[in-house]
Amino acid sequence: MKQEKPYQEEAIDDLLYQARGCLDRDRQNTIVFQSPTGSGKTYMMTRFIGALARETEKPVCFLWVSIGAGNLYEHSFRSVKKEIDPAVQCSLLEDEFFGSRDSIREKELVFLNWEKIRNKRDGKFTNVLMKEKDEYNFPEVLENTRTKGIRIILIIDECHRSAGTPRALELRDEIIRPFLTIEMSATPGFLKEGAGVTIQVPPQKVIDAGMIKKEVIINKDLEQIIDDEIHSERLVLESAYRKREEIRQEFERIHARVNPLMLIQLPNADAGEEKKKSVLRFLREKGVPDDRIAIWLSEEKINSEEELLNKNTSSVDFLLFKQAIDTGWDCPRAHVLVKFRETSSVTFEIQTVGRILRMPEARSYDNELLDAAYVYTNIQSIIIKKEEYQPNILKNLTSRRISGYRDISLPSYYRNRVDFGDITGHFGLFYEKAFCLFFDIEQADRAAGKMPDCEACREKMAAKGIEFDTKRLDSIIHDLTIHAQDIDRGQRIDMADTLHITYSDSDLQQAYEAVLARNFHGFAPKRSMGNVKQAVIKTFRLYLGISPAGGGIEMMQRIVVANQAVFSRIISDAVLEFRRFKEEEIKRKTEGRWNEEWQIPLSRNYNPEMVRELPASLSVMQPLYLPLNGKKEPDMLEVDFIRYLETKKESVLWFWKNGDEHMESNFGIRREDGRTFQPDFIVRFRDGRTGIFDTKDVSHNKEDHVQKSDALYKYIAEGRYEGKDLVGGIVVRDQSGQFWYYMQPQYKGFDEEPQMWKRMEDLFTH
Incomplete structure (x- = not known):
């Protein structure tokens, strides 16, 4: 199972x-x-x-x-x-x-x-x-x-x-x-x-969870084979064929027993029959034998049995079909889709490419090639439908590296991101165990069908002092008079005379989250809160029969807040046990590696809903696309820094805007804790220097500044020792709009020690 x-x-x-x-x-x-x-x-x-x-x-x-x-x-x-x-x-x-x-x-x-x-x-x-x-x-x-x-x-x-x-x-x-x-x-x-x-x-x-691919890239690397002689049909077939072969070789390299399947969607009506003949002719020219080709049409089915097609190790490499394959068709090894033109335009959405979204082994490979799906089409106009749940998954915009680029060979660090410093969904198992242990309740065994008796659980909790009547939780002082002559005495005011009232919804929520958060033992509060709440909800639902609906959430919150000493101990015990589990998991999964010959990638792909084009003649990638924030705007500090660099054409050869996504193709530096830090910009100067800069708001988290500044200083110092002509540092902008950078062994904020910062202008008068 x-x-x-x-x-x-x-x-x-x-x-x-x-x-x-x-x-x-x-x-x-x-x-x-x-x-x-x-x-x-x-x-x-x-x-x-x-x-x-x-x-x-x-x-x-x-x-x-x-x-x-x-x-x-x-x-x-x-x-x-x-x-x-x-x-x-x-x-x-x-x-x-x-x-x-x-x-x-x-x-x-x-x-x-x-x-x-x-x-x-x-x-x-x-x-x-x-x-x-x-x-x-x-x-x-x-x-x-x-x-x-x-x-x-x-x-x-x-x-x-x-x-x-x-x-x-x-x-x-x-x-x-x-x-x-x-x-x-x-x-x-x-x-x-x-x-x-x-x-x-x-x-x-x-x-x-690694069940579906992270992104779908449309018409990847078409430019590598395009010429005046090749027509659009041949172009997409050839590109898709090469991509499938590249994916197959990568699976082989990592010893994954997966044979990627290429889907070829034919047009309907008479055009589909002609296209089928053309596709089969192409595949036979490539030397593909008939037993590696499947056909799934209403009038013709060859090598299309599910048992043959769906196995990851199937010998079938290509599948020809019309329209959508039956909804529910499940072939996780499908990796590349060819879609031929029926009209001049088509709207691409998740449902269009759903058949190639699944991961073949239900896990992420932490590999950009294998964690993406690929669509090739000769459609003249593509509309990307905005996706609400994973808006960055469909990508049809491409930015390419300029032809004048020369290798820079910077060592780049990448570590599999197995840890986000948060309490994950696995925490529920640890919380349930700690809950049952404290109240001496036999833990449920779902597989064996042994479910708890909610009334018996309630009695055991009451015996441990749990108060279930929680209508009145809050207390405020009332009718208190302080005489004028006592105001300056600094006296302590006891809360003996208090009025017991009911928490407001917002106060109850705040008090509940405070009980949870103070027992996180260093885990990231924002990323952890949801999973801890889910653990509490599931346990209350299973052992007390409290439904989250119809006021159930509020009831759970009241029980926790009214009995916070007990629940603080349970949460704390569960978090500490979870920490031991997570540390072992990280040891097993974490792998950091240096790419000593990292280069700026040949191309990058983007979703039009997630980026905005910014004219920038010095960008090494053309056109330059910047990611949008929650307000659907690019980071204005980065925009202003780019515009500043654009005024330095006499000194700057090109600049690279590093990607925000945690990917091996982005430039990375190792932090002291082993995590990857991706500086915002690489600047290539005309005199041969290479600058590495990370733009930060002056008021941004200082601890974050310290860790990144230390990592960047160490990287540049080691590079200089090896003979590389490197400059750089953390970059901030003062109130007048002037840019400053910091390149010292011990970080001091601009508001603390402005004299330790250097003007960016000095780098261009070198």
Whole structure:
């Protein structure tokens, strides 16, 4: 069985909690489960169904309905059957319910296609399973199931597609009449009106877990083979072919058993047949044998069996298809997509390239080539649709290094970023353990179906002094009079005469977060707070039965604040135990390395929604794109520094604006703690000097200045010792707009020791 990612475990727990609540309260409801493409929605739902069937005492069965044409429901059936708990029996509607079965069995999971059963003609169903007949039809099977007291849980896969149409609603509400409906979708913003609850998986958690690729680059390296003789079709095929081969070689180099698949999407209608012939001719010219080419068309299927295509070690290298492959098609080794022109323009969005987003081994390789997906197209105009959940993933803008660049060979440091100084999602396991240990509660065993008795847990917590009646928490002094002659005595005022009141929402939130934060033991507060809160919520929900919805969060906060001495100890113990785990994990995963011959990259790719072009003739990359901040503006200090450099053309040959993303292709310097520091600018002077500068606001975090200044000073000093002509330092701007840089062994802020700083102007009169 697959190893669950932390976000998957959280989602499964959320689904179980909500489903239990509906069954225990005997109340019908709808849950919308929204999770990104590639996150493992089917897997999470499979684990949820198995766990619920195993633990609930209520008689339940499940209907898995797939939306849309095609055989997605059969694909789901096969995928689920591989992972489902043995307590659940899986059936296909068309195989099991042709008249001999009168009902769905308890704990049975039936798969069906929405389109096949909902169609009507002249007001009557057209599918034989739905028609009135001597034997049982499917509506009668459903009615008999309900009559036996078995509650129907309906799972609608890809619910955004047509689950809200009048015909679909009629089928759901009048014929299936489920006790609980779970609507699954990857579409951001799909929230059914009136839905009882929505469970959402944050897409960034999926990316951080290494389940999907970090970016999709469009038409990468086309310029390397373009010439006057090559036509657009050949250009994109040749570029994509080379990229697939480059990826294959990289997988081989790192000893990953993955054969990357190149998808080739053909146009529809007659043009598609001609394009297919042309593509096959190209592949055969390359010496690709027929058994390494798959075709997946409605009228023709060759080498397209899922078992053959989907394995990471499959021998199939290329797949030709039209339109979108069935929604739900799962081939994580797909890495390159070729999309031929049908119109002059197309809008690219995540759904367009969803088939190449998954990671083949469900992990990041910390490798820019392998952690990206690639699209090649001969479309004349591309519109990149703004993506709300991962806005920087689709990239079609390219900036290229100028032809006059000469090698600088600066050593560059890069360390795999396995640590952000935060408490991660794994913390929940440590908090739950510390919680159970303190209150002498037996820890839940989800795999074995051993769940806690919430009332017994409450009694054990009360025996340890936990106060659950927390309506009045705050205290303020009232009716206090201080005589004028006592004001200057500096007397202590005791709070004996106080008024007990209820916390305001904002004060309660602040007090709750303070209890958590003061036990973080040095972990980054902002990055850690969310995961610690999630740990508290999950534990309260599991052991006390408190739902986060309907005031549950406030109740949890009140319990923690009212009993903060106890919960401070639990959190502190859990954090210290987590720290030991994390230190060991970092030791295992951390690898720092120097590239002694680092060069400015040939090209960089950008998403148009995330950058702004800035005219800069001295930039070594043309055009120059600057990243936008939260206000959708570039960093104005960096813009002003660039404009300042642009006035120094007699002294400056070119400058490089370093990237902000943690990537090996960016220039890096090793900090004392082993982390990577990426200075903002490299400046090449006409006299041969190389400058390395990092722009900072004068009021910026001084500790950050100290660490970066020390690292930069050491790097430049060592470079000079080896004969490199280096200058540089931290750069600030004073109130008059003048730039200053600092290059000393011990950092002193500009506001502390301005005389230790040097004018940038002095570098240009060298």
